[in-house]
Amino acid sequence: MKLTALRRFFQQEDLNFLLTNRVPRILLTRLTGRFSRIENRWLARVSIAVWRLFTDLDLSEAKQQRFDSLHDCFTRELVEGAxxxxxxxxxxxxxxxxxxxxxxxxxxxxxxxxKGFPYEIGELFGPTQDATPFHDGVYVTLRLTSAMYHRFHAPHDGRIEHVTYLSGDTWNVNPIALARVERLFCRNERAVLRLRLARGGHQLAIVPVAAILVASLRLHFLDVLLHLRYRGPNEMPCDTAVAKGKELGWFEHGSTIIVFAPRGFLLAEGIGSGTHIRMGQPLMRMPAVR
Structure with a gap:
């Protein structure tokens, strides 16, 4: 009962916004990144115990149950078939x-x-990216909470053709901040991954957006860690085949991924604001291949 009351106290809108945004966000994010990588099992165990006071962290599906650092827990793999x-x-x-x-x-x-807070996809993608394939298209915003599985995967078979990295701020991306900070996603650090689908040749855009405490993004196919101190190159052409469900990389904590598809795609049945979804479940339906 006391734990529930504590969580409710910190979830009050004004207090939550103050504690997660009206602070030196970038400095705090860098310090958290350093702390999370300290390899000490006792420190990791205590940190995870504190973490659990504020979230519904569930490690029952984790491949390993003992972690050398907080970072290892954040970026945990799951058991086969999870x-x-x-x-x-x-x-x-x-x-x-x-x-x-x-x-x-x-x-x-x-x-x-x-609601009431629009942004332009051209600003989100940055000045070097062509957003026209997604005009009048379909999009889904996927928010990862801090307790969730933080690895992300290919939504379908295809080829990653290009990555654009855009440095920026680290505003919190929870609903409280999204309802208060205009064009928040366009302000934060992010990457734009362009995926060409093997079926139909359609383009997808996958946009991971960083947030406070999580300004590092690992992309396996580039073997590069993108973070606030990264100084380029911003444009990273590539040609990497990926299979549906293949792991693309991970966040260092929790954040947001926005998926854009062209006109003709439809949201999968049951997908709407507030829906809880797991990796591997239906997100969108493709148009018929002619």
């Missing part, structure tokens, strides 16, 4: 465990991070 992959070839799967945020049709070039 996330079954939907095999229907017409379905794009969710790349991660998440809570669905704003989603639906792109209104020309405009989407929403929260």
């Amino acid at each position: 996330r079954p992959i939907t095999t229907d070839p017409d379905v794009l799967i969710s790349p991660c465990d998440a809570i669905v945020g704003a989603c639906g049709e792109v209104a020309g070039t405009r989407v929403f991070q929260a």
